[in-house]
Amino acid sequence: MRAGPSQEEIRRHNLGALLRHVHLGGPISRAELTNRLGLNRSTIMALTADLTAAGLVREELPRETGRAGRPSLVVRPESARVYVFAFDVGVDRLVAARVGLGGTILDRRDAVRRRDPFSTEEVVGQLAAFARQMHRKTRSDTVCVGAAAAFSGGVDRGGGVVRFGPNMGTVGDVPFAEEMTRRLGLGLRVAVGNDANLAALAEHTRGVGVGCRDLIYLHGDVGVGGGVIVNGQLLGGHMGFGGEVGHMIVNPDRGRPCSCGSSGCLEAEVGERALLEAAGRFGSQAGRDAVRAVVDAADRGDVVAQAALNRVGDWLGLGVANLVNLFNPEMVVFGGMLREIYLGSAAQVRSRLAVEALPPSREHLRLRTSALADEATLVGAAELAFSRVLADPLEVLARAGS
Template sequence: MTGPPTAGTRPDEVRRHNRTALLRRLHVGGPCTRAELAAELGLNRSTIKALVDGLAEGGLVVEQVSAKRLGAGRPSLLVLPQPRALWVLAVDVGVEQTTVAAVGFGGEVLGSRTWTLSRGASSVQDVVGKVALAARRLADRLGGSPVGAGVSVPGVVRRDGYVHEAPNLHWTGVHLGELLSTALRRPVLVGNDAELGALAEHTRGVARQAADMVFVSVDVGVGGGVISERAAVRGTGGSVGELGHMVVRPGGRSCYCGCRGCWETEVGEDALCRALSLPEGSARELVVSELRSLGEQPELALYRLREFTDWLALGLINVVNLLGPELVVLGDLLAELPPVIVDEVAEEVRQRSLVSRAVGGIRITTSSLGPEAKIIGAAELAFEQAL
């Protein structure tokens, strides 16, 4: 709820604050009546009317009669965000594919373009060029320009877009944000892919009601995003969340980071392929198909994925003990795990985590956004500034 303005606040600052709160409510919460907006934002109806009228004049919203009647009298007007009036560019730079999407006010995907990549063989210049081309084509199709851009990258990255390291892309010391800003001719915000997965789930997914959550992502690598007290935890250089490089098996397999026995070597995509008796580097579609098949055979799933389940549980026990979230969301390939495996892992964490036993109520669930989480997170990163 919006609180009262502080002493000395200028009227234009109050209006801007209220307008931002209203835009944010419509963007995340969707259509609602003026009366609902007034109640949720703690503003009087005349203020809401002035704000909505201003947004309507600018084409950002339209009003229509709500099908829901609240007693006798005039019907309530429903305020609906107009996606094409305000849209951002969202980019997910993956290890094996990159997606560029136009996402409108309210979260609607207005269009997207995707292309495949050779693992670890994509140059920065090639990615920037293709993103710029895709952005131009989307803008031509929509007949306008994005008000911002957000980019997801699988690596250690600052918000200004400096990529310290993206090992699976073979990128080190890359000024990605600067290069994309020049190519797109607008400011670009960049975030770690798992961090943006957490943002997406917290804004639009299964973690909307959670104040503290951890998003654990398994694609080619393993990453993590952390939300604490409803705010993202990033660290000074954007390095919070490198969960894949916890050492869980000293003397285990070599990891590209230079260590042995990182969690990523035991639960990453290649480890999952080994557990499924598939060649390392198998197509994602094949891995997902195999997991879904096992989902229909619980006993076989428990047998074939026993060792994988043990390592996944061990890592999550460490994560829960360290961060104490109320919710852990499993994303990307982990979201495709058979339900019996997720249940087994959750039970292991409940029994073996000190924090879980002491606090109780810690939940482990799969992503509700699936493979779209990172592109949605990139869009929300851009909207945070645009709104």
């Protein structure tokens, strides 16, 4: 246990706390900040003055106060000036975005990705080209304070190396952070995180899970991933590979083969392929639209589609029950194609929970679908990119050379 912080560390912490409030909550009056941060008015004034001088926030008179007396100034993030690059490397798409402080998407580029073996050269080249296009369009007074990518695979926390990505078709280790940093050429180190982990962070900070300190986000597409928020923090584990809910074995006896080389994993039982095969549609269709088509067919009374959805929902329910017993979360969030699957099989999921989750662990549990939908991973990548400037606003800005 380290000793308490120095005065300078406290000032840095407070600057970060104030900036985080404005970044996540949007424009807010000085009076309200005083309230929320538990600091006195003069401290808040000094902190906002520092952040204003650095060009991170600006202060304005509120439009209407409806009250007598001098109105409290409103502090706004400098969204058009301070931004990050966020990248989403998914199985079926590549996205690059320029995201302003406060979370505003200022500019973006999307590309469809074919399900081919992974080519670092191709993916990094495409994303860096997108970023350069967007960078050229920025005004000269703007400043980039970070960059991060969400990757559909297991990422080593320290080095940003992709250690496994079977659904992306990677082979061996991919030094993705290093390659992106080099090709981007902005003098900024690109951080890389697992897509479902970052989506969990996004739902926790800006989505359906705001205010929840214990949350599990389940993400489905070809693979099934997850992100776990424990006491307000993303569970990374020893090396950053924590939260791999897709490779929890739920069906050891007669399990389907999994992309990881094992069988009976949650991913193998509830992923896209499991649903499409059970519905007799594998091979002819793929992707989110194919999953939606099965759910729609089940809705219209197609018995094959209904049986497929029930089967998948049943395994999903078992997986969720296990997670509820292990983590006692306040909320479980279904995202990606698991959103559709959950909506089509909520009865199976709930009946599994009723039998297999411990009563005290499920009595306050809320099951929800993602609020950010397909943007969750991109939003999470942007939050990862902003994390450095929020931890130490002035230092990062000084280095970015505004």
